[in-house]
Amino acid sequence: MADTTTAKIFDYPRNAWYVAAWDYEVTRKPLARTIAGRPLAMYRTEDGTPVALADACWHRLAPLSMGKVIGDDLQCPYHGIRYNSAGRCTSMPAQETINPSATVASFPMVDRYRYVWVWVGEPALADPSTIPDMHQMTDPEWTGDGELIHADCNYQLVLDNLMDLTHEEFVHSSSIGQDELSESEFVTSHTDNTVTVERWMLDIEAPPFWLKNMRDKFPGFSGRVDRWQIIHFEAPSTICLDVGVAAAGTGAREGDRSAGVNGYVMNTLSPETDRTCHYFWSFQRNYRLDSQLITTQLRNGVHGVFGEDELMLRAQQEAIDANPDYEFYSLNIDAGGMWVRRLLERMLADEGRSAVAPVAEIVAASVPMASASRIA
Numbered sequence: 541m542a543d544t545t546t547a548k549i550f551d552y553p554r555n556a557w558y559v560a561a562w563d564y565e566v567t568r569k570p571l572a573r574t575i576a577g578r579p580l581a582m583y584r585t586e587d588g589t590p591v592a593l594a595d596a597c598w599h600r601l602a603p604l605s606m607g608k609v610i611g612d613d614l615q616c617p618y619h620g621i622r623y624n625s626a627g628r629c630t631s632m633p634a635q636e637t638i639n640p641s642a643t644v645a646s647f648p649m650v651d652r653y654r655y656v657w658v659w660v661g662e663p664a665l666a667d668p669s670t671i672p673d674m675h676q677m678t679d680p681e682w683t684g685d686g687e688l689i690h691a692d693c694n695y696q697l698v699l700d701n702l703m704d705l706t707h708e709e710f711v712h713s714s715s716i717g718q719d720e721l722s723e724s725e726f727v728t729s730h731t732d733n734t735v736t737v738e739r740w741m742l743d744i745e746a747p748p749f750w751l752k753n754m755r756d757k758f759p760g761f762s763g764r765v766d767r768w769q770i771i772h773f774e775a776p777s778t779i780c781l782d783v784g785v786a787a788a789g790t791g792a793r794e795g796d797r798s799a800g801v802n803g804y805v806m807n808t809l810s811p812e813t814d815r816t817c818h819y820f821w822s823f824q825r826n827y828r829l830d831s832q833l834i835t836t837q838l839r840n841g842v843h844g845v846f847g848e849d850e851l852m853l854r855a856q857q858e859a860i861d862a863n864p865d866y867e868f869y870s871l872n873i874d875a876g877g878m879w880v881r882r883l884l885e886r887m888l889a890d891e892g893r894s895a896v897a898p899v900a901e902i903v904a905a906s907v908p909m910a911s912a913s914r915i916a
Contacts, residue, residue, distance in 0.1 A: 551814070551888060551893065551894070552576050552577075552695065552776065552777075552811040552884075553576075553661070553775075553776050553884065553887040553888055553891060554576050554577075554578075554660050554661035554891065555659075555661035555662055555665050555887070555890070555891055556576075556659070556661065556775070556776040556777075556887065557650070557657045557658070557659055557666075557668075557670065557671045557672070558575050558576060558657065558658055558659075558660070558776075558777065558808075558810040558811075559655040559656070559657055559658075559808045559810050559818070559820045560573055560575050560580065560582060560592065560649070560655075560656050560657065560658040560810065561573060561582065561655070561656045561688075562654060562655060562656070562688065562820070563651055563654050563655060563656055565656075566582050566583065566584055566590050566656050567583070567584060568583060568584055568609050569583070569608075569609070570582065570583045570604065570605040570606070570607060570608070570609065570614060571583065571605065572595055572603065572605035572606075573812075573818070574812045574813070575658055575660055575810050575811070575812065575818070576660045576810070576811050576812075577660075577811070577812075577813065578594070578647070578660040579594065579595040579596065579603075580592045580593070580594070580595055580605075580647065580658065580660075581593050581594070581595040581603070581604040581605035581607075581614060582605075582649070582656070582658075583609050583614060584609075585612040585625055586611065586612055589625070589649075590649040590650075590651060590656045591614070591625040591646070591649060592646065592647040592648075592649050592658050593614060593623060593625075593627050593644050593645065593646055593647075594627070594644045594645040594646075594647075596644065597616040597618060597619075597621060597644065598621070598629065598641070598642045598643060598644055599616065599618070599619055599621055599642075600618060600619070602616055602617060602618035602619075603617070604616055604617075604623070604644070610622065612624060612625060613630055613631070619633055620633045621633070621642065623643075623644055625646065626646050627643050627644040627645055627646035628642075628643050629642035629643065646663075647659060647660055647663070648663055648666040650668045650671065652668070652671055652674075653671075653674040653675065653677040653678055654677045654678060654822075655674075655677075655808070655820065657671055661891070672774040672778035672808065673774065673780075674778065674780065674806050674808070676780070676804045676806060676824040677806055677822060677824065681826055681829075682804065682824040682825065682826050682829075683824065683825060683829045683835060684803075684804075684822050684823045684824035684825055684835060684838065684839070685822060685823070685835050685836070685838075685839045686806065686820065686821045686822025686823060686839060686842075687820075687821060687822075687839070687843060688818060688819065688820050689818075689819040689820075689821070689846060689850065690812075690816065690817075690818060690819075691816065691817050691818075691819045691850060691853060691854075692815070692816055692850075692853075692854045692857060693815065693816070693817065693853040693854060693856065693857035694811070694814055694815055694816075694817065694857060694860075695777060695809040695810070695811040695817035696880075696881070696884070697853050697856055697857060698807075698809050698817060698819055698849075698853060699773070699777060699779065699809060699877065699880055700874075700877040700880075701849055701852075701853060702771065702773075702779045702781070702807055703735070703737060703771055703773060703779070703874075703876035703877040703880055704737075704873045704874060704876060704877055725739070725740075726738060726739040726873075727739075728875040728876050728879065730879045730883075732883075733774060733775040733883060734772065734773060734774050734775070735771075735772075735773040735876050735879040735880050735883065736770065736771065736772050736773070736876075737769075737770075737771040737875070737876040738768075738769075738770045738771075739768070739769045739770075740766065740767070740768050740793055741766070741767040741768075742766045742767075742788065742793070743764050743765075743766065743788045743789070744764060744765060744766075744767060744788075745764060745765075746764075746765045746767070746785050749841060749845075750765070750767065750784070750785045750801070753785075753801045753803075753825075753838075754785060754800070754801055756801070756827075756828060756831075756834055757801050757827045757828060761787075763787060763788065764787075764788040765785040765786060765787060765788055765800070766785065766786050766787075766788050766789070766790070766792045766793060766800075767784070767785045768782070768783065768784060768785075768792065768793070769781065769782075769783050770782035770783070771876060773876070773880050775880075775883050775884065775887060776883075776884060776887060777808060777809040777810070777811070778807065778808040778809075779807045779808075779809075780804055780805070780806055780807070781804065781805035781806075781807070782802070782804055783802075783803050783804070783805060784797065784800055784801050784802035784803055785800050785801060786798075786799045786800025786801075787799040787800065801825070801827055802825070802826055802827070803823055803824065803825045803838075804823075804824040804825075805821065805822075805823055805824075805842070806821060806822045806823075806824060807819070807820070807821045808820050808821075815857060815861075819846075821842070821846065823838045823839060823842045825838065
């Protein structure tokens, strides 16, 4: 009997770190963005500290993001009430006495890995040490660039997309797709807050995207390659893809990648509503670090690939909305995504909440595994 889960929207944990913006987006001019259902007004104090306040004034709910920053305070655009970084009113127009109830919510924020992260849940639980590891974004041994996509779908659909890369064979056939993706063996493993899917394709032709990158590093390269995809999910919504190719038989699988090119596709999703999300990504590489041309070409190339994903994900969301009672059926290739859903279910349960639709229990014995895959 196949595992199924109702094709409805999936709720999001709030006691978690989400990326609110690229670091350069948060400035002295207020920025409005909704993260995990919370409308935020974000800005920086004079010393550069990022601040996130609820984007609604205590007085008449005017959007604070339409206001201006004065010193370290954010001034409401409607009647001039000012709030400090803790969300407490510091000034009211036309009166000396400040109403003690004049506060707005303030949310913990941290600058890390070129992003500004926000915690919209219980502030006392906000531990910066639990921010997902994306060190390749700032490690001097790596370089790259990325973008922000506003995706018209539930964030879980993007997580599903990234946890199963066999779709590349069909959605991205002209760039990174090839037949070996769905034919190759993969291994799925997990911990209490991570899921990893590892796939190797040995002695194959390099697809166009990777052939170009091999020739960027090794001019004139020709021949077959060993290709890898190691998908690492960290709850609630960060996925780092360790991807690349190396000349066939040169030891990449054993750990020597010197005869190849290695990239990390850094992805982190921030739900906006139950049907939209903010998708932050960057492609980081560890070769030809001084070439801005390669950085730009890679960013533009990945932009094109993700544009194809956007079309599919938007269409999928529309189909889900049109068929609210339909059930998803899971294949062996969905093992990673199903473990992700299970971890998210656990996070929601810890908050005393549940997913909008129940997610089928998944254990090694209950998932129909084809001979080409296994769960570890």
